Amino acid sequence: MATLIHRTLSHSHKTLHLRFFSQAALALDQSSSPSPLTYLEGFPKPDPKYAETILAIPRSTSGKSISAKERKVGRVPSIVFEQEDGQHGGNKRLISVQTNQIRKLVKHLGQSFFLSRLFDLEVRSEFGTGDLIEKVRVLPRMLHLHAGTDAPLNVTFIRAPSNALLKVDIPLVFRGEDVCPGIRKGKNIAMNFIGLDT
Numbered sequence: 001m002a003t004l005i006h007r008t009l010s011h012s013h014k015t016l017h018l019r020f021f022s023q024a025a026l027a028l029d030q031s032s033s034p035s036p037l038t039y040l041e042g043f044p045k046p047d048p049k050y051a052e053t054i055l056a057i058p059r060s061t062s063g064k065s066i067s068a069k070e071r072k073v074g075r076v077p078s079i080v081f082e083q084e085d086g087q088h089g090g091n092k093r094l095i096s097v098q099t100n101q102i103r104k105l106v107k108h109l110g111q112s113f114f115l116s117r118l119f120d121l122e123v124r125s126e127f128g129t130g131d132l133i134e135k136v137r138v139l140p141r142m143l144h145l146h147a148g149t150d151a152p153l154n155v156t157f158i159r160a161p162s163n164a165l166l167k168v169d170i171p172l173v174f175r176g177e178d179v180c181p182g183i184r185k186g187k188n189i190a191m192n193f194i195g196l197d198t
Contacts, residue, residue, distance in 0.1 A: 053120040054102075054138070056095040057127060067154070074099050078155040080121065080138060093134075095123060102152045106143065112171035115140050118160055139166060 056078065059070070067077040075096040082091040106114050121138045125131040138157040146153055160166055183189070 053122055054097055054105075055127060056097045056121055056123045057125065058123055058133065059094045059096050062094055070096050071099070071151075071153070076102055076152045076155055078157060080136070080157045080159060081141075082159055093123070095121075097155060098127065099152060102143075102155060106145075106152065110171075111143060111145075112169070115143060116168050116170050121157065137161060139168065 057075075059066070059077070062077070062079075070077045076099050078095050078097050080093045080095060109117065116139075118137055118139055121134075121136050122132060123134040123136075125133060137160045139160040140155055141158045142156040144153040144155075145151065158166070178184075
């Protein structure tokens with residue numbers, strides 16, 4: 001006969017007997033206050049010097065010559081897709097972002113952390129003016145860099161409202177590599193990438 005594993009918790013002068021992984025245990029665990037976030041060594045911390053809001057201006061046309069002109073004046077041609085049907089070009093907005101801002105963010109965060117972080121995107125009529133056209137939450141989906149200079153060539157964003165379910169490649173930071181006997185002998189870490197639906 002199978003036995004149930006019980007957990008006894010003292011909660012506000014009551015003793016609760018809950019099964020592991022039950023809905024009641026989950027609700028009780030979620031009702032407790034969350035622990036404060038701490039940043040691990042090696043993980044980029046938010047820095048006010050690096051703006052978390054990406055500034056953009058709209059553009060009306062696309063193409064090689066238009067993109068070359070945009071890059072010449074210090075802008076990166078970009079595009080923002082809707083989450084629904086984004087891979088088929090559903091509801092896209094052509095924009096241009098500042099090359100220096102994208103370069104600073106990628107240098108500070110690293111490419112993998114840049115592509116896994118949400119940003120506010122402000123679309124204005126011109127850089128430096130107060131005419132706000134649109135402000136949305138976006139996730140950088142693709143970033144193309146020049147092979148020789150690492151200058152950003154274009155960025156693809158996807159809209160990420162608060163209720164969106166997104167698939168994101170999350171970078172991992174390994175700690176203790178310097179004391180690992182296998183790595184000290186010249187071996188490496190085998191990493192398997194597993195998709196999780198949450």
